[in-house]
Amino acid sequence: MTAPTELIPAPRSVVAGSGEVRLTADSRLCAGTATEGVGHWLRTVLRQATGLPLREGREPDDTGGDGIRLRLGSGLGPEEYRLVSDRNGVLIEGGGAAGVFWGAQTLRQLLGPDAYRRAPLARDRVRAVPHVTIEDAPRFRWRGLMLDVARHFTPKEGVLRHLDLMAAHKLNVLHLHLTDDQGWRIEIERYPRLTEVGSWRTRTKTGHRASPLWDDTPHGGHYTRDDIREIVAYAAERHIAVVPEIDVPGHSQAAIAAYPELGNTDVVDTSSLTVWDTWGISPNVLAPTDTTLRFYEGVLEEVLELFPADAAGPAAYAPSPLFSSFVHIGGDECPKDQWRASEAAQKRIAALSLADEDALQPWFIGHFAGWLAARGRRLIGWDEILQGGLPPGAAVSSWRGYAGGAAAARAGHDVVMCPEQHVYLDHRQDAGPEEPVPIGYVRTLEDVYRFEPVPADLTPEETGRVLGTQANAWSEVTENQARVDYQVFPRLVALAEVAWSPLPAPAQRDFADFERRMTAHYRRLDALGVAYRPPTGPLPWQRRPGVLGRPLDGVPPNR
Secondary structure, rough: OOOOOOOOOOEEEEEEEEEEEEEEOEEEEEEOOOOHHHHHHHHHHHHHHOOOOOOEEOOOOOOHHHHHHHHOOOOOOOOOEEEEOOOOOOEEOOOOOOHHHHHHHHHHHHHHHHHHHOOOOOOOEEEEEEEEEEOOOOOOEEEEEEEEEEOOOOOOOHHHHHHHHHHHOOOOOEEOEEEEEEEOEEEOOOOOOOHHHOOOOOOOOOOOOOOOOOOOOEEEEEEEEHHHHHHHHHHHHHOEEEEEEEEEEOOOOHHHHHHHHEEEOOOOOOHHOOOOOOOOOOOOEOOOOOHHHHHHHHHHHHHHHHHOOOOOOOOOOOOOOHHHHHHEEEOOOOOOOOHHHHHHHHHHHHHHHOHHHHHHHHHHHHHHHHHHOOOOEEEEEEHEEEEEEEEOOEEEOOOOOOOOHHHHHOOOOOEEEEHHHEEEEOOOOOOOOOOOEEEEEEOOOHHHHHOOOOOOOOOHHOOOOEEEEEEEEEOOOOOOOHHHHHHHHHHHHHHHHHHOOOOOOOOHHOHHHHHHHHHHHHHHHHHHHOOOOOOOOOOHHHHHOOOOOOOOOOOOOOO
16 A cells, blocks of 8 residues: 555645555446446456456445445546545546546555556455545646657557556657658558668667767567557557657658658669668758658558547547647758759749748648648647748647747647757766766756746746647667666656646755655556666666767756
């Protein structure tokens, strides 16, 4: 049993009682209308962890004083919940199935870290929930993690694991970065070479791109269409929306290697290009041709089918349809050199009456924003897409700092805040020499805990356009699950509390209390098998001596 004062993210209101509810072999779990999916999930995980059968209760009161009841409650928001544990048993009410699900996650924490295991450690252990009343709701609607599976591929089972870890922290958006210069990770039936050629590279740079080291083992992999369907369905069961990213017009060398006609063929011999094996920004970008537009429209037609806006499916599984409607198109870091040298690109600029090559990028973005809108979907992209203006309905992922997010909100666009100076989890966690592959500025657990997603000086109306926040886990130097775990945890836990809990201003946040609660949470992460960075620093096998990083000293600019 865990004390209610050790919960993460911190609930809005906790009133402790005296006593406890003991779950026994006779305890029942009753899931009311529209909460059946949550009941199935909760029964499954608790049966695994405790060995208790938790038989189905057929009536709302068919649980006695030692059971669990799930139901929708009036007057609560879609993700809001109320958990009451008293002499009548445990009752979780939510404004929607998502709220009930987040309440079930809190119940799991209250049962103690062993509730996260896949088999009971001892069947005679007491399984108890303290008497308590918890009222809770999220601060932000978008609480996300961006997982880069393009630079280093994460197999399907790894993605499903990340979804479970996200759900345990009440995160509800997985932004899946599926394509880049270094790999194309999603099967597209009409363009089979995207995965036959584009999903594999012959070797990989080890460490930062300035490193002299190479891994000569071919690297690759991709998700089949059914893999994607499974990921989307698994996420929906956990009330998580999956937002796919298909990068245009830059970060596209893997696609060009597979289909050379997509590149600027009058400037470079695109037929000689291969999937990129190093890091940074490739100069090889998409050609601004009708061929390219039709190709990517074909890609996106299949993407929309695999990531439907109604991914929630049955009412029992309901991630936000607002977020399921989004498709991320990248739109960042697109070098213009090839367009300047391309006769075909210059003719396109003239035909469109554009000012110069810089205007081609917003033309690309505008085309796909309109194409998606005509199909009832919304475009979201990195903050470079603000250049040249955005059509109504498009949203912005603000990664270069606060300025892009503030500009987007003031222009009437929704925004997700993910500034690299604060929530890029590939950046190093300490300045010490033992930190593996040190990238970027030091961003400690406390730094992330004191991150404030809302840009300063926004009006209340503009603040309302901040959908929320996400952490970004880029994978250039995280080549396997253990490395991803080390970079992401425990800092993602801090981001989860920032996104969910009603925290005060950064300077007034009680980090000492968060550290105290983390003592209990590390035991939960241990039970889940997460190879997090220990508070005392990396373990011997977590270090990467001799692998070059790119550390930046000082305090990151807060622009």
